Amino acid sequence: MPEPIADHGGRRTPYGPPGGVERLAAALPGRLRDALPAEIGLGSPWPVRVDTFLDEGVTEADVDAWVQNVSATHSSGDALDIGVRDGRIVGVRGRAVDRVNHGRIDPRDRHGPSTAGDGVRLTRPMIRQEGRLAECDWDTAMDTIVRRSKELLGPPGGWGRLGFYTGGRLLLEEHYTLAVIAKAGIATPHVDGSTRVGDATAAAALKASFGADGQPGSYTDVDHCDAIALWGHDMAESRVVWERMLDRRLGPRPPAMIAVDSRDAQVAKEADVHLPVRSGTNIALMNALLHELIAGNRVDAAYVARHTIGFAELCRVVEAYPPKRAAEICAVPAALIEQAAEILGSCERLVSTLLPGFYRSNQATAAACQVNNLHLLRGMLGRPGAGVFQMTGRPAGQHARETGASGDLPGMRNWENPDHVRELAELWNVEPAAIPHWGPPTHAMQIFRYAEQGSIRLLWISAADPVVALPHADRVRRVLESEELFLVVQDLYLTETARLADVVLPAAGWGEKPGTVTGADRTVHLCERAVEPPGEARADLDVFLDYARRMDFRDRDGAPLIAWHDAESAFEAWKACSKGRPCDYTGITYDRLRGAGGIQWPCTPSTGHGAERLYAGGRFATDPGVCQSFGHDLATGAEWGAEYYHAREPRGRAFLHAVDYEPSSEAIGDGRPLYWDPVSKQPIYSVATVPVTPDAATDAEAAELADVRGGAGADGVVPVEVSQRLEEV
Amino acid sequence: MHLAHYLRLLHRSQTALAEAFREIRRGHPHEPDMYGVCERLAVQCRDQARWLEPFVRRYEPWTSPAQEPERLHQPLFAGTRPGGLGLLRDLHDLYLLVTECDIACAMIAQGALGARDDELLDVVRRCGGELAVQLLWLRTRMRHAAPQALVVAS
Structure with missing residues (x-):
């Protein structure tokens, strides 16, 4: 893949940070900002540059229509228009009005996941007959699935025999509909997806520190910041956000940059300080950096006293990590650690982003929490230029988490909180006992384990190819091949996983179905249908709705459990579910998104604007009635429980988690497998x-x-x- | 003076616990989460047993081995069992074993108060804190596993 700077023929757009007045204005809530005089620049100063990628031989004049959509290749949420000619996708163009990308797009977006050539897409359902997959009609396929589902649901414990595994292609409406089918229709906790592979640590760290999921920051923080720290994150992979950072670096008053990455990543070349720490030692480095901040009196003492819990314990733990000790553990010079600490301690507005180097490493959640700690100690949250991005990997990652399709109850609710379960029961008009809340939703690997043990007998995989994507493919394959397991696969292509299925359902892909996607900085984007799906392929939402109708899921008054019928009505149903929660979508409508840029949650009808940053004024989502989790021991995952949580009286303060470095219990590098x-x-x-x-x-x-x-x-x-x-x- | 008996009891229980965590790890190799946590807790138990050794030596001179009460040591874990229900039973046994260590710690802490031994008190309190997290983890893991193992699996 060519380097993005080269891609655009040197069309860099350097810019400087807004002035103090603009920064003050940016800190105001949206409705106050509307009242300001027009001469105060309210928008981001990042210049617009519209990127267009068209098929060879096609010019903009040839395009019949440009249809609003969003990038399907990553989680940044770059808004784009799909160019259509004669019912086919012929190109993409960035949306200039959008707050996320200002018209820029990643060259990879040209080839969305469903644009592979003709003839390879699934166009008809298939069903296994005498060991082979044969084409059939939708009625046959769906009736077979429904018959099997009902057989399994009959005996006691039927709920535990069905499981769902989803992927990054599903839209918000599809994830929410599936969550309701699973959690209220079948009443099973076995719903998760490949989105969790990249996201579990991000979500866990956000919940542990701030009480709820959701990125505190906004991409506009890149405009205002004076320092950027990339924690195990090769930001260059997120092309457009990286361009924004590079443009700041080339403009006046550029931000300093720190990169922590054991790999020879692209960001390492750009950074002022590069810390190539030894794999698995992030905690030692973070503790040393926090040690330097505390020792150098660089802590915002008033913020810490008013808005956090656990400072004394944090001081006690990091005291044992002077840079010299961390340097030995991490195999980087102590001077580099001190240099980084100097930047982190002296900057006024810090943007942090995290990805695999921290998430897929020893003490992952604990290390991600230390980055949150850094921002809490310096009071670097909830104001322009000061933000943390616990990034996600997949386009659907963020909304899968919010809607309850991977790892949580819908609306970022706490399964341990009976009031939250009751809210859902009232919303869906079902008995609270029907919603599985005896434990957290089952995680992906456990779902496969149950299938391996034979207690899950029907597994429905949509938009994911675990045989290829999950580690230890032969074991996953063996599980899915089992005669005992009834496997439904819903996808665009006859994937390796689909080849093992009992029923294969052809799905619509990118640009072929309407719905919304929520990006990493909480920006919600609308996707309109640009082209028709091939053959009889259907939108995933329509498949789920059809299943719900055939299963005849009812609420406690006998009305259909799922009362929506298309993407927009599903979105409205989701809005009702999100009401009053940290991820409140109630002010967002398809009409407001149509033709405009994306809108961030939380957004209520009274404001009309999404909140650009969470936790302004240091008020966090940690109140016991609000929080998404009562917390875990970061080393083992032991749940602390409601009583302990209440006893800590968080009262809207954030948690500072203190953790000692522990070498991995595995012998690192001696070649032993797990x-x-x-x-x-x-x-x-x-x-x-x-x-x-x-x-x-x-x-x-x-x-x-x-x-x-x-x-x-x-x-x-x-x-x-x-x-x-x-x-x- | 019987403090050394109780210290030996705790020492043996912790050694047995460390081995039990390892056995469970080996006995359930396909459980996605057992490896890391069990190994970590096994190391923790072994370290706890080591911390106690100086105190066993400290109090041994006042204690005659012949005075050790009958049936002081009761084996609580006798190997792993396969399957989902087997895992639940294994974790259940482990829970009892950790409880055994936990209550022994509490008694030794009382003894340390009586012996005015601040050092011992400090050590068993640290052990007690770690054991409390072990109990929480086992309880968490068992609670998650129980519905599928008891109601769904055939």
Whole structure:
């Protein structure tokens, strides 16, 4: 892939930060900003530059229509228009009005996931007959699934025999509909998706520190900041946000940049300070940086006293990490750590972003929490230029988490809070007992484990190809091949996973279905249908709605459980679910999104604007009635429980989590696999990529990554590029 | 003076617990989360047992081995069982074993108060804090596993 600067023929657009008045204005709530005089620049100063990528031989004049959509290749939420000619997608163009990308797009967006050539898409449902997949009509396929579902649901414990695994292509409306089908229709907690592979740590760290999921910051923080810290994040992979950062770096008063990454990442070349820490030692580095801030009296004492809990314990723990000690653990010079601490301690507006280097490493959640700690200690949240991005990997990652399709109850509700469960029961008009809330929703690897053990008998995989994407493919394949398991696969292509299915359902892809996508900085974008799906392929939403209708899910008054019938009515239903929660969508409508730029949540009808930043004024979502989780022990995942949480009296203050560095319990780099599969005699590297609890598996992951990177292999150990294999195509 | 008996009891229980965590890890290799946590807790238990050793030596001179009460040590864990229900039973056994250590710690803490031994008190309190998290983890993990193992699996 060519370097983005070259892609645009040197069309860089350097810019400087807005002035103090504009920064003050940016800190105001949207409705106050509307009242300001027009001469105060309210928009972002980042220049607009519209990128267009058209098929060879096609010019803009040839395009019949430009249809509003959003990037389907990553989670940044770059808004774009799809160019259509004669019913076919012929190109893409960035949307100039959008707050996220100001017209820029990633060249990779030209080839959305469903634009592969003709003839390879699934166009008709298929059903397994005498061991082979044969085409059939929709009625046959759906009736078969419904018959099997009802058979399994009959005996006691039927709910536990069905499981759902989703992927990054589903839109918000589809994730929410599936969540309601699973949690209220079938009443199973077994719903998760590949989106969690990249997201579990981000979500866990946000909940642990701030009480709820959701990025505190906004991409406009890049405009205002005077320092950028990239924690294990090769930001250059997120092209457009990276361009925004580079444009700031080329303009007047550029921000300083720190990159922490063990890889020889692109960001390392750009950064002023690059800390190539030894794999799995992030906690030691973070503790040293916090040590320097505290020792150098760089802490915003008033903010810490008023808005946080746990400062004394944090001081006690980081005291043992002077840079010299961390330098030994992390294998970087102490002077570099001091240099980084100097930048972090002296900047006034810091933007942090995190990705795999922190998430897929030893003590992952704890390390991500230390970045939150850094921002809390310096009071660097909730104001222009000061933000944390616990980034997500997949386009659907953020809204999958919010809608309850991966790892939480819908509307970012707390399964341990009976009031939250009651809210959902009232919304759906079902008995609270019908909503599984005896534990957290089952995580992806556990779902496959239950299928392996034979207690999950029907697994419905939509928009994901776990046979290719999950580690230890042969084991996943063996599970899905089992005669006992009824496998439904809903996808664009006859994937490796689909080949094992009992029923294959052809789905519509990018540009072929309407709905919304929520990007990493909480910006909600509308996708309109640009082209028709091929053959009989259907939007995933229509498939789920059809299933709900055929299953005849009812509420407690006998009315249909799912009363919506298309994307817009599903969005309205989701808005009702989000009402009053941190992710409040009630002020967003399709009409407001149509023709305009994306809107951030929370957005209520009274404001008309989305809140650009969360936690302004240091008020966090940690009140027991609001919070999404009562917290975990970061090392084991043990749940603290409601009583302990109440006793800490968080009262809207954020939690500072203090954690000592612990080397991974695995022998790093000696080539030992995690453990040996007794059946296949193969090493199993990464059964634990989605921890059961935020941190339970991270030690193991670190070891496996170290094994992989170190290249040291015992006999028969095949190094697997885990990070690559986790990225689904 | 019987403090050394109780210290030995705790020491043996913690050693047994460390081994039990390892056995569970080995006995359930396909459980996605067992490896990392069990290994970590096994190391923790072994370290706790080591911390106690100087105190066993400190109090041994006042204690005759012959005075050790009968049935002081009761084996609580006798190997892993396969399957979802087996895992639940194994974790259940482990829970009892950790409880055994926990209550022994509490008694030794009382003894340390009586012996005016601040050092011992400090050590068993640290052990007690770690054991409390172990209990929480086991309870969390069992609660998650129980509905599927008890109601769904055939």
